[in-house]
Amino acid sequence: MNELLIDLDPGAKPALYEQIYESIRRDMIDGRFSRGERLPSSRQLAADLQVSRSTVDAAYAQLVSEGYLRSKRGSGYYACDISGLYHLTGADQNRLENRAEKRAKEPVEDFKYKYNFLPGQVDSSGFAYNAWRKASKEALLELETKGNLLAAGHPQGEYRLRSSVASYLYRARGVHCKPEQIIIGAGNEYLLQLLGQILGGPRLVAMESPTYLQAYDTFSNIGYKAAAVPMDQDGMRVEDIPKDGVTLAYVMPSHQFPLGCVMPLERRMQLLAWAEQREDCYIIEDDHDSEFRYKGRPVPSLQGMAHLDRVIYLGTFSNSIMPSIRISYMVLPLPLVPVYKRKCGFYASTVSRIQQMCVCQFMEAGAFERHLNKMRGIYRAKHDLLLAALKEKTWVNKIYGGYAGLHIAVELNSSLTEWELTQRAAEQGICIQGVSACYIGEAEQKGEKPVLLFGFGDLAPWQIRKGVDVLDGCLRKK
Amino acid sequence: MNELLIDLDPGAKPALYEQIYESIRRDMIDGRFSRGERLPSSRQLAADLQVSRSTVDAAYAQLVSEGYLRSKRGSGYYACDISGLYHLTGADQNRLENRAEKRAKEPVEDFKYKYNFLPGQVDSSGFAYNAWRKASKEALLELETKGNLLAAGHPQGEYRLRSSVASYLYRARGVHCKPEQIIIGAGNEYLLQLLGQILGGPRLVAMESPTYLQAYDTFSNIGYKAAAVPMDQDGMRVEDIPKDGVTLAYVMPSHQFPLGCVMPLERRMQLLAWAEQREDCYIIEDDHDSEFRYKGRPVPSLQGMAHLDRVIYLGTFSNSIMPSIRISYMVLPLPLVPVYKRKCGFYASTVSRIQQMCVCQFMEAGAFERHLNKMRGIYRAKHDLLLAALKEKTWVNKIYGGYAGLHIAVELNSSLTEWELTQRAAEQGICIQGVSACYIGEAEQKGEKPVLLFGFGDLAPWQIRKGVDVLDGCLRKK
Numbered sequence: 001m002n003e004l005l006i007d008l009d010p011g012a013k014p015a016l017y018e019q020i021y022e023s024i025r026r027d028m029i030d031g032r033f034s035r036g037e038r039l040p041s042s043r044q045l046a047a048d049l050q051v052s053r054s055t056v057d058a059a060y061a062q063l064v065s066e067g068y069l070r071s072k073r074g075s076g077y078y079a080c081d082i083s084g085l086y087h088l089t090g091a092d093q094n095r096l097e098n099r100a101e102k103r104a105k106e107p108v109e110d111f112k113y114k115y116n117f118l119p120g121q122v123d124s125s126g127f128a129y130n131a132w133r134k135a136s137k138e139a140l141l142e143l144e145t146k147g148n149l150l151a152a153g154h155p156q157g158e159y160r161l162r163s164s165v166a167s168y169l170y171r172a173r174g175v176h177c178k179p180e181q182i183i184i185g186a187g188n189e190y191l192l193q194l195l196g197q198i199l200g201g202p203r204l205v206a207m208e209s210p211t212y213l214q215a216y217d218t219f220s221n222i223g224y225k226a227a228a229v230p231m232d233q234d235g236m237r238v239e240d241i242p243k244d245g246v247t248l249a250y251v252m253p254s255h256q257f258p259l260g261c262v263m264p265l266e267r268r269m270q271l272l273a274w275a276e277q278r279e280d281c282y283i284i285e286d287d288h289d290s291e292f293r294y295k296g297r298p299v300p301s302l303q304g305m306a307h308l309d310r311v312i313y314l315g316t317f318s319n320s321i322m323p324s325i326r327i328s329y330m331v332l333p334l335p336l337v338p339v340y341k342r343k344c345g346f347y348a349s350t351v352s353r354i355q356q357m358c359v360c361q362f363m364e365a366g367a368f369e370r371h372l373n374k375m376r377g378i379y380r381a382k383h384d385l386l387l388a389a390l391k392e393k394t395w396v397n398k399i400y401g402g403y404a405g406l407h408i409a410v411e412l413n414s415s416l417t418e419w420e421l422t423q424r425a426a427e428q429g430i431c432i433q434g435v436s437a438c439y440i441g442e443a444e445q446k447g448e449k450p451v452l453l454f455g456f457g458d459l460a461p462w463q464i465r466k467g468v469d470v471l472d473g474c475l476r477k478k
Numbered sequence: 479m480n481e482l483l484i485d486l487d488p489g490a491k492p493a494l495y496e497q498i499y500e501s502i503r504r505d506m507i508d509g510r511f512s513r514g515e516r517l518p519s520s521r522q523l524a525a526d527l528q529v530s531r532s533t534v535d536a537a538y539a540q541l542v543s544e545g546y547l548r549s550k551r552g553s554g555y556y557a558c559d560i561s562g563l564y565h566l567t568g569a570d571q572n573r574l575e576n577r578a579e580k581r582a583k584e585p586v587e588d589f590k591y592k593y594n595f596l597p598g599q600v601d602s603s604g605f606a607y608n609a610w611r612k613a614s615k616e617a618l619l620e621l622e623t624k625g626n627l628l629a630a631g632h633p634q635g636e637y638r639l640r641s642s643v644a645s646y647l648y649r650a651r652g653v654h655c656k657p658e659q660i661i662i663g664a665g666n667e668y669l670l671q672l673l674g675q676i677l678g679g680p681r682l683v684a685m686e687s688p689t690y691l692q693a694y695d696t697f698s699n700i701g702y703k704a705a706a707v708p709m710d711q712d713g714m715r716v717e718d719i720p721k722d723g724v725t726l727a728y729v730m731p732s733h734q735f736p737l738g739c740v741m742p743l744e745r746r747m748q749l750l751a752w753a754e755q756r757e758d759c760y761i762i763e764d765d766h767d768s769e770f771r772y773k774g775r776p777v778p779s780l781q782g783m784a785h786l787d788r789v790i791y792l793g794t795f796s797n798s799i800m801p802s803i804r805i806s807y808m809v810l811p812l813p814l815v816p817v818y819k820r821k822c823g824f825y826a827s828t829v830s831r832i833q834q835m836c837v838c839q840f841m842e843a844g845a846f847e848r849h850l851n852k853m854r855g856i857y858r859a860k861h862d863l864l865l866a867a868l869k870e871k872t873w874v875n876k877i878y879g880g881y882a883g884l885h886i887a888v889e890l891n892s893s894l895t896e897w898e899l900t901q902r903a904a905e906q907g908i909c910i911q912g913v914s915a916c917y918i919g920e921a922e923q924k925g926e927k928p929v930l931l932f933g934f935g936d937l938a939p940w941q942i943r944k945g946v947d948v949l950d951g952c953l954r955k956k
Binding site: 065066067068083084085086087088121122124127129132133136140143144148149150151152153167168171172186187189190193197214217218221222223293294295296297298318322323324325326327343344346347348349350351352353354355363366368369370372373374376377458 | 546562564566605618628646664668696700701772773801802822824829844850851936
């Protein structure tokens with residue numbers, strides 16, 4: 001029998017039994033025990049190390065459960081053949097070094113911009129961390145008490161979450177749907193890809209231009225072609241949708257990205273009538289930016305006013321909870337549900353069940369409602385501040401899409417191009433995007449004025465004021 | 479000024495300030511205050527209700543932060559216009575009723591099967607709940623201390639997680655890669671869809687038959703066609719891959735699903751040589767079931783032995799952590815990384831950043847290694863028990879794919895068809911799947927013996943023993 005050389009450090013952070021476990025484990029990996037070799041009894045080792053026997057028992061039990069040792073009743077502990085075991089981590093020291101090394105190699109986020117006006121940022125200081133932590137804890141508790149939650153859940157997402165989403169969409173957005181029509185998925189782009197498989201292809205999609213270009217790129221990747229339809233202040237000009245071949249229209253009627261216009265009733269009716277004209281035509285209503293309005297009631301969804309089953313509704317928790325949670329939802333018209341099940345029903349859900357339960361708890365506890373109302377106040381204050389700062393400036397010609405969402409579009413009086421403007425701004429630490437980046441194909445803006453997008457979600461009040469002032473300097477510079 | 483009628487219940491669970499908050503909030507929603515109306519001062523209300531002033535202050539502060547009230551310094555609290563606010567939840571009583579109603583409507587999971595032999599189930603009693611809870615807690619702490627973690631992360635997944643995965647894949651599977659080649663994604667099917675967009679299409683894929691049919695269905699959905707290639711005990715017969723048009727081969731060399739064969743060195747070399755023959759040919763190595771081997775060392779990956787950049791490696795945490803976590807990883811050959819970035823780099827990650835950080839913590843703390851080793855012991859015991867139970871039975875003709883993974887394939891001496899067998903088993907409470915369900919197109923098994931798949935991951939020892947006995951009874955019955 002090998003003598004065990006174990007250096008215990010009673011003052012160290014790992015418990016004594018962990019130190020014994022780690023020491024024996026390391027010896028075994030280093031080949032200090034041959035297969036079948038007997039280890040000292042726990043009584044003997046406890047005496048040698050001057051620790052309690054239960055401490056050694058705990059270490060031995062851990063080693064048995066992980067396959068390093070086996071115990072024979074009344075006879076003691078024996079070394080196993082450990083050639084099939086995983087030894088992923090070295091000693092603690094190495095592990096710490098590895099971690100430090102990893103941290104060092106980790107690409108540092110780009111902090112060269114002092115003022116990040118990119119759209120799609122959410123306020124990080126107002127987030128409901130406490131409520132979220134509580135919801136996470138309850139979700140984990142459910143995981144532990146219901147063992148079957150380890151298994152993949154419903155392909156469309158947890159029924160409970162879909163119920164909460166259906167009820168939220170009805171109350172907040174006027175969407176009419178049953179949980180059975182909802183698919184929870186890992187982001188809008190994923191859901192668009194899934195929709196492509198449900199609808200089949202290739203198809204020709206009518207899109208506004210400028211639009212949410214990630215949707216355009218997703219359509220391209222799945223073999224769909226886009227027809228850029230001219231828009232006015234009411235959104236897509238329905239009469240300009242090409243007569244032939246278009247069977248899908250992608251719109252954002254509540255708050256168009258990037259120009260922020262709201263599609264009025266008349267235009268909506270016109271669009272619905274267009275979809276009605278032939279059997280296989282659908283409207284995709286992307287309602288990604290509808291949560292926050294700072295004047296009056298939110299505009300209800302197109303889906304809720306449609307009398308026909310041709311509107312596919314798409315929404316996300318990116319703005320209402322956080323972008324990094326990667327949870328979106330798609331409401332299919334009832335007749336498409338069996339098509340989805342037949343073609344795509346075999347796909348497991350793309351969202352972790354624990355995260356789904358966490359959102360469930362967050363919604364059921366009322367924390368989601370409180371969070372939305374609190375954030376609305378925070379965003380409105382930022383929005384008002386930005387608007388006030390902009391209104392003073394002589395170079396502001398026209399403001400689009402105010403009083404809603406997390407960005408404002410501004411048309412400038414300037415002889416500079418958008419590209420020149422964003423370059424000058426970048427030199428002064430301002431990250432800002434021009435609207436031309438959102439046009440399909442070549443931006444046909446010849447002779448028109450530049451338009452910049454001012455996202456304000458995660459900017460502090462001083463950054464909003466200072467950012468606009470710095471930009472003012474850039475614009476006045478010859 | 480309205481008098482406030484607030485019934486406080488000091489013994490109730492919600493804190494007093496929450497009761498005051500909820501009561502005023504409800505009054506406002508019910509229209510009991512007009513816009514601009516002044517509320518009692520906190521001093522006065524505290525006196526009326528006989529609570530401390532700080533309790534009332536807390537309730538008022540909450541109402542202000544959510545946009546119900548606004549405060550004027552030195553003047554008091556005034557009702558806001560709340561027409562734009564969200565009121566998703568009713569009073570507590572209603573909420574509880576709604577919840578109960580939801581629970582009642584929730585489809586009950588199907589417990590009619592006493593013995594679930596379906597493959598792909600993991601053991602739920604041995605899961606490392608404590609370590610997972612600890613990892614979750616640390617991930618949440620990071621979220622709270624680094625506010626920028628609310629924003630969408632790196633499209634390929636957190637760098638730290640990709641580093642851990644790269645190191646795990648190197649140590650455990652012999653995969654050679656840098657974190658830059660890894661894409662973390664929401665499940666294998668999602669990553670195959672993404673790969674389809676990277677490789678472009680349509681393509682003709684060589685697949686074994688029987689195979690993992692979800693992969694086949696995914697390829698079909700993205701417009702790929704499959705060429706079913708005959709297989710022998712060594713896996714895909716490379717010389718039988720059609721000469722024309724096939725530019726992709728999908729294989730599971732470490733443990734083929736469903737038959738469990740391991741592709742030997744010679745066949746692997748042959749497959750790599752096939753891929754080398756033309757510029758645009760790739761091998762997809764799906765290593766989904768490689769974590770658990772019960773005899774000797776795991777078979778290293780094909781990716782690690784390839785000298786050319788034509789192997790795309792695919793793995794998942796479904797078996798090694800849990801299926802419901804929905805995290806898989808794809809290792810792209812270096813030359814494909816810029817293609818991915820160009821075509822698909824705009825897609826945000828499909829995995830929640832908090833869940834990614836949780837897995838990071840789980841791996842870095844060594845809990846993943848401990849969990850794998852512990853589960854290997856648990857699964858080996860179940861595997862051995864199942865094998866022993868099967869070997870006694872006269873109807874067992876041949877056993878495929880033992881000593882690895884979470885299922886065993888068994889060829890039966892029986893005049894019954896697979897369909898008849900599974901029906902008879904179902905009547906006795908046994909859920910079991912035949913291999914014909916895994917064949918591409920029509921199963922061409924005419925005259926051959928039925929093969930059943932025995933998954934054992936989440937069965938208790940008594941269920942394994944009893945399940946095989948009950949099946950024995952079904953088979954003996956005339």
